[in-house]
Amino acid sequence: MTLVAGLERVAMRGLLVTGLGLSLAACEGSPPPADLAFFGGRIFTADSARPEAQAVAVREGRIVYVGSTEGLQPYLDERTEVVELEGRMLLPGFHDTHVHPVSGGIEAGECDLNAAESRGEVVAMVSACAERTPADRWIRGGGYQLPIFPGGAPSRELLDSIVGDRPAFLTSSDAHSAWVSSRALEIAGITRDTRPPAHDGVIVRTEAGEPQGTLRESAMELVERHLPPHTDPEVLAGLERGLAMAASFGITTVHEARASEAFVKAYATAADQSLLTARAIVALSVEPGRGTEQVAGLAELRRRYARRDVLPAAAKIFLDGVIEGGTAALLDPYLDAPGSRGELNVHPDTLRSLVAALDDEGFKVHVHAIGDRAIRVALDAFEAQYQRDGGAGPRHVMAHIQLFSPADVPRFQALGVVASFQPLWFYADAYITDLTEPRLGPQRSRYLYPARSVVETGAIVAAGSDWSVSSMNPLLGIEVAMTRRPPTAEAGPSWLPDERLDLETMLLSYTRNGALAGDLEEETGTITVGKSGDLVVLDRDLFDVPPEEISDAQVDLTVFRGRVVYRR
Numbered sequence: 001m002t003l004v005a006g007l008e009r010v011a012m013r014g015l016l017v018t019g020l021g022l023s024l025a026a027c028e029g030s031p032p033p034a035d036l037a038f039f040g041g042r043i044f045t046a047d048s049a050r051p052e053a054q055a056v057a058v059r060e061g062r063i064v065y066v067g068s069t070e071g072l073q074p075y076l077d078e079r080t081e082v083v084e085l086e087g088r089m090l091l092p093g094f095h096d097t098h099v100h101p102v103s104g105g106i107e108a109g110e111c112d113l114n115a116a117e118s119r120g121e122v123v124a125m126v127s128a129c130a131e132r133t134p135a136d137r138w139i140r141g142g143g144y145q146l147p148i149f150p151g152g153a154p155s156r157e158l159l160d161s162i163v164g165d166r167p168a169f170l171t172s173s174d175a176h177s178a179w180v181s182s183r184a185l186e187i188a189g190i191t192r193d194t195r196p197p198a199h200d201g202v203i204v205r206t207e208a209g210e211p212q213g214t215l216r217e218s219a220m221e222l223v224e225r226h227l228p229p230h231t232d233p234e235v236l237a238g239l240e241r242g243l244a245m246a247a248s249f250g251i252t253t254v255h256e257a258r259a260s261e262a263f264v265k266a267y268a269t270a271a272d273q274s275l276l277t278a279r280a281i282v283a284l285s286v287e288p289g290r291g292t293e294q295v296a297g298l299a300e301l302r303r304r305y306a307r308r309d310v311l312p313a314a315a316k317i318f319l320d321g322v323i324e325g326g327t328a329a330l331l332d333p334y335l336d337a338p339g340s341r342g343e344l345n346v347h348p349d350t351l352r353s354l355v356a357a358l359d360d361e362g363f364k365v366h367v368h369a370i371g372d373r374a375i376r377v378a379l380d381a382f383e384a385q386y387q388r389d390g391g392a393g394p395r396h397v398m399a400h401i402q403l404f405s406p407a408d409v410p411r412f413q414a415l416g417v418v419a420s421f422q423p424l425w426f427y428a429d430a431y432i433t434d435l436t437e438p439r440l441g442p443q444r445s446r447y448l449y450p451a452r453s454v455v456e457t458g459a460i461v462a463a464g465s466d467w468s469v470s471s472m473n474p475l476l477g478i479e480v481a482m483t484r485r486p487p488t489a490e491a492g493p494s495w496l497p498d499e500r501l502d503l504e505t506m507l508l509s510y511t512r513n514g515a516l517a518g519d520l521e522e523e524t525g526t527i528t529v530g531k532s533g534d535l536v537v538l539d540r541d542l543f544d545v546p547p548e549e550i551s552d553a554q555v556d557l558t559v560f561r562g563r564v565v566y567r568r
Helices: 007-012 069-074 101-108 118-131 158-162 181-188 217-224 230-246 262-270 294-305 348-360 373-389 412-417 430-438 449-457 474-483 503-510 512-517 547-552
Strands: 036-044 054-060 061-069 081-083 089-093 094-099 139-143 168-172 179-181 201-207 211-216 251-259 278-286 308-319 364-369 397-400 418-421 460-463 535-538 556-561 563-567
Touching: 007 251, 007 460, 036 069, 054 069, 061 069, 061 535, 081 474, 094 230, 094 418, 094 460, 094 503, 094 512, 101 230, 118 158, 118 168, 118 294, 158 168, 158 179, 158 181, 158 211, 158 418, 168 181, 168 217, 179 181, 179 217, 181 211, 181 217, 181 556, 201 217, 211 217, 230 251, 230 262, 230 556, 230 563, 251 262, 251 308, 251 364, 251 512, 251 556, 262 278, 262 294, 262 308, 278 294, 278 364, 294 308, 294 348, 308 348, 348 364, 348 373, 348 547, 373 397, 373 412, 418 449, 460 474, 460 503, 460 512, 474 503, 474 535, 474 547
Parallel strands: 036 081, 036 089, 094 251, 139 168, 251 278, 278 308, 308 364, 364 397, 397 418, 418 460
Antiparallel strands: 036 054, 054 061, 089 535, 168 179, 179 211, 201 211, 535 556, 556 563
């Protein structure tokens, strides 16, 4: 047994009392007893002033002691719940700096295709969804992997063969494409003559010019607007699913990467009903087609829904698409589409104005940037703001940052912009080998996810999952960042091995740097006296296992604000 309810049970086993000489009774003049105490294993504090410790105590949601095992004695009495680590590892609660708990949670309750690894599995899953969905309702969900289908574009004929004459709308795992049935196209009025609604939209067509069944980027909205909206209870249920998963992975702070009013309302409701198991930095959606006039409305949403652990402190700007869909904004053309460099969703002048207005209003700007042109344009906008105020405003964040121009690598550090990578993407899967590298060529592909290069500049590098695009489990991301191989690979060549990272860097990216990304460094991110009791216990010491075994580790205990929110 590793978790003990109180010191009386510890004493019965001869721990602490006989082995360490600690008393069950608090001495006169001792501090009030702790609610939780930890000792007996590796404690990684992420605090440069005290990188390691032997014991930690938490009282009323705050860390009250970090130090030696002997010094723990005054904080213990019969009411203290003591966790003997027995060689396991304690570290700060993880931060996921780019995740979609609400939409991912909703998707998990619909037609969830994320586990499908082949066309046959996709067909079987969609067939099962069709059987359990009432005949008068849309079949909706998502998570299919683009490389499963030629060109990343499944056809409506295939979907029709599964669902018949029923409307179906299924998003891809990267959320930048949708697979739709003939009935859905009919309801949306999409024909061979329909033009996409914006410059980034793509209606994939057959050789005859007919809609093929795959829509990309803004073209998805042509069908999406006909879907019945999710009810408030459905949205709240999705959030609860997402938070439960986060707790099981030791995550105590999430950066909700894109929130409508319905989504941020769900966070506020969860806070009001004491359902939160993590704090949330919420990025409110910025409409790419509008300018600074929308900032006042975002500020009103922030005022209306802010809670102690719900911080609508960020604003999300989708600057471009994805390389696999040919919609990421590149400095040079795609090799398979001469003359095409993808498109920016926001004109550079508009982006600079938006960044300035949002910064002035106190918002963190959270930018989705994939292509090297999108990264450069975003950095240019942040540089213009830096020249205005010298970085006095909130820290801004750029997520995904897949393809770099070498000249832009040092600019994150120079401008104080947080680089939010999704490290589980740092290996050569089918997205890379089949849909990305062929479109870029080897010279440009060398600068795909150059995480170590960015770390070495001294920039703040944080980590996120982009769940439900990929697993929310930080341990998978840590392993892949260290090996640049699939998390299931025990050996073999690393993809771009010069960009591998070490364990301490990765742990900091999920803890201390995650707090910095949220401007929360005074509240969380390290095991430091006075900070929130956000902690995670792993079943093994990660420093004692080979990198390729890190993903085998499991979370035993997750603590948020001193409250146990997950036990394995």
